[in-house]
Amino acid sequence: MYKSKFVNIYLIFFLTFTLTESLNILAVMPHVGKSHQLVFEPLFRKLALNGHKVTLITRYPQKDPVPNWRDVNVAPVSLNSTEIFTFNDLTGTRLDRYTCVALLTVAARESCKDGLSHPNYQNFLKEDNHFDLILIEIFNTPCFMGVVKRFNNAPVIGLASSIWMPWMYQWFGTDSNPSYITNHFLGHSDQMTFLDRVENTLVHIFTNVWYNILLDRQGKQFSEEMTGINLDDNGDIMSNISVLLINSHFTINVKQAMSPNSIEIGGIHVENQPIKPLPQDLQKFVDESKHGVIYMSLGSTIRGDSFPEDKKQALLKAFSRLPQRVIWKWEGEMQDKPDNVMIYRWAPQRDLLCHPNVKVFITHTGLLGTIETVDCGTPALMLPLFGDQFTNAASMEQNGGGLVLYISDITDEVVYEKLKKLLSPQFRDSAIELSNRFKDRPLSPMNTALYWIDYVSRHKGAHFMKIASVDMPLYKFYLLDVIAFIFLIILINLYVFYLVVKFIFRKLFKRQEKIKKS
Structure with a gap:
């Protein structure tokens, strides 16, 4: 979306000519x-x-x-x-x-x-x-x-x-x-x-x-x-x-x-990025998948082949029950994998996610991958591991972009049932609707x-x-001085009220004593 092409052309023209002064810009990106x-x-x-x-x-x-x-x-x-x-x-x-x-x-x-x-x-x-x-x-x-x-x-x-x-x-x-x-x-x-x-x-x-x-x-x-x-x-x-x-x-x-x-x-890193053809072996594998493809990648930071063996076997068992083919980012060899699973070291992620035959993305929910799957309108099965991934996953699930599955909860039956939901036309429509909302600015x-x-x-x-x-210092921001002042005023008023009531009661008791004596 991003509104009409005419509006975009006008905005690009406007921004190009408002940024006429050449600036000397220092950018600092030192993180590991x-x-x-x-x-x-x-x-x-x-x-x-x-x-x-x-x-x-x-x-x-x-x-x-x-x-x-x-x-x-x-x-x-x-x-x-x-x-x-x-x-x-x-x-x-x-x-x-x-x-x-x-x-x-x-x-x-x-x-x-x-x-x-x-x-x-x-x-x-x-x-x-x-x-x-x-x-x-x-x-x-x-x-x-x-x-x-x-x-x-x-x-x-x-x-x-x-x-x-x-x-x-x-x-x-x-x-x-x-x-x-x-x-x-x-x-x-x-x-x-x-x-x-x-x-x-x-x-x-x-x-x-x-x-x-x-x-x-x-x-x-x-x-x-x-x-x-x-x-x-x-x-x-x-x-x-x-x-x-x-x-x-x-x-x-x-x-x-x-x-x-x-x-x-x-979305700035995916904007105006053209979808490129996949490598030949990958293109053939995806194009020939009659029932579509599931792509699994846990990002560039974690070694996929360190995946816990029992959880890996649960995933493979669930994959073997599905008619879809699976591409799994993995280093080295994988023993006993089903015929519908393809191991791939480095896949062009966004090009793959935006392929119409890719039906689900199994992801660790890093923010870049999350934005890419939303941009492509692909439902996600989210396995968060650290940092903001847990919060990204919760927000995505709440907004209809996918389902959360924690590593500790992985069994072949749970994975199979969640993937069946994500492969449904209803979930695909929900992911596309989220993609349209994301782009509409x-x-x-x-x-x-x-x-x-x-x-x-x-x-x-x-x-x-x-x-x-x-x-503001914290005491001002949280109104601690105002609260203390109001509390002090209340205490003073309560004390004055107490003194007045005490005075009145003393007068009343003295008067009653005088009446009794008389």
Whole structure:
């Protein structure tokens, strides 16, 4: 959809000619996970092609250089960007949800140490550069925010490749009420029971305390030790961020009241990406599948061949009962697989998901894959394992995009029954309806991002968009002083009332005593 072609052509024309001034833009994407950068690479490419100069601090430099785009490579010499975890590390249990913030702390330490100490980064800080705008990832550490102070305090736009982290709300004033907004790691929908809300509140408090004590403090220490830049000088550096571009959309993620400077651009990495033909062997396998294909991939971070043996056998048994063919992302060989199962090392995921013969996607519910399956209108069987995957899965199920199945609950009968539901025409229609809602917007994700980048540049940071609550101390934000004042007034009035009643009763008793004596 994205409205009519005429409207899109007009908007592209308008945006092209409003972004006439060539900007010198610094982008910072230092996280160890490559998928974070993949969300925003189309945006960086579009900015460069529009005539802006883009300098990207990254662990994953371009393979095919783009004009006006320079990479500052801060990757360590030995870099493994895929299949980092096995099922021994991530079991999908509730304990994983509580301890995921500790995993993010390890990742933050790695990205800070590797990046800030890298000779390329150290040399870059010494260069006499001037930037008109800084785009920086907001995720699990502030350690790279030193570039904001180093380069003339240029306007800053935050980039978030995932849904809201628990500690991000405070910088933008977006509602974080745990009564209906699920914590990033837990996987509740917005319809929580009493016990869900208790858990959600406690984990929300815990993750924020963890961030402030460990992640925030550790990141600022790394910045000062390795670059000499004090991030707390003249206030918290995070308050300098003008606008947040976040990879979410209310049709598929948690719905919440957003501040004016929080802009949803979910879908930017798939917009205008042409569907390409599949590799020949894959194309033949899919085209010749009379009953359609089920595609299974647990992403690029987890080794598929570490899947627990009993759960693997349950899946294979369920697959063997279905007339559909199955493509399973798997490393190496797989013993005793049914004839309808094909093992494939790296499949072009979006091209496959958008093939009309692909009927179901079995996924770990990473946000990029979730957006791709919604964009293609393909129902999903969701096996969340860590991070925001539990929450992504709960939101998708609530919005009609698929069904959740936890790893611990896998049996051949449960898998078979859930796949039968997902293969029904009714579920296919529901997934297509969700896809239509997701795409139906006044501006496409890319044009939305370009508009706000131009807006922040034109208005020199657009700090007037910031909500007053961002700079409020906690006692003001939660009205603790007002509550205390009202409580004090009530106490004073109660005390005065008590004294008046006591006085009246004394007078009455004295009068009665006088009457008795007389």
